[in-house]
Amino acid sequence: MPITTTRGRETGLAYAGELSQERMEALDAIDPGWAPDGWDVAWQRCYRLTLAHVRAGGTLPAAAAGELIVQGEDLGTWIAAQKAGWEQLTPAQKFLLESVGVDTADGGEAAVSGRRSQDERWAVNLAAAHQFHTREGHLRVPRKHVEAIRRGGGDNGEDGQETVVKLGAWIDNTRRRAAKLSPRRRADLDELGMHW
Template identity: 55%
Template sequence: MWAKNARAAARRAREDEELRAAGRPVPSAAGAMTEARQDELDAIDPGWCPAWDTGWQRCYRLVKNHVQAGGTLPTVDGDVVVQGEDLGRWVNAQRHGWEQLLPVQQWILENTLKITPAEDNERPVKQTQDAKWALNLRAAQQLHAREGHLRVPRKHAEHLASADTLSGRQNATDEPVVVKLGTWLDNVRKRAGKLPEQRRAELDELGMRWS
């Protein structure tokens, strides 16, 4: 909350300065941040920018801290979660949404974290419903082979060895895929009556409990 209020105050101070420079009347300075205070915040974090989305800056700082501590740049969703933030998901979102970033954000990502825009052949491929089912079923089969059952909490995630079932592409990567299997199994149970007979049978083979 303090950080949010501080950024709001900094924005207010900047807007007041712009009005003064333009010779326009400036409203009450209540709530605005002094230049000295902004300097103090900059001394704590030189990358602090009150004009940017706080969530973006938070994730950037968490990724930077992770890398500076000796970790590799997260590139897989779900692999590195810090303070509730999925760092791999955030990194991938920056790469695939490069055109929506400000030039200075692009520069920061390239020069401090070596993050570059995604190539055309890296663009995510929209999955069909059959492909999504196959991927989740594969995760369920892997869990069953290892544990002998499908009884997992809703938050359980299964890590598959590669993405070869994700899109059917010949150049599919060997990076692991994180499947939110607990959520999928819970959702499947809730719509059991609408499942095609074949799909229900596939889960029955794995000892699926429907209630």
């Protein structure tokens, strides 16, 4: 049953973001691989980011967490997880990973835990919040603000890797999920004068 908008027009969608059967068939005719069964959006996103990175001349990380973060995705952690779960991947997924240079010879190595990855992402976002607070004196970050931070500089004078954080969106999302934050994470932001 089509859903109508407030202006009386039919959208043809049961809920926002759902494609009609007709549109899905049209996309299948163009590219049968546009939405493979069993491949979640996160897997496809990480693969596409990895592909773009390799095509731009980048090298794959040595499966170290935090070594390669692109658009907020830790590709080192993701690649390690793919290697660890190699047997559960479809033949097409294996082919795609091999085509971008994922070395499966060490596929038995343990994946970095997802919890650690979340903690690392929190640390990067919190570092951006600290930098913003130090510079601006407050944590009233505009929703679309991005903050560039430097991480991992060494003793030899190197600046380290620059990471771009969508700080405004992170602050806004964190406020919305305040009830789910651990006391430590909430305290981290309270120290910066977070307005809940």
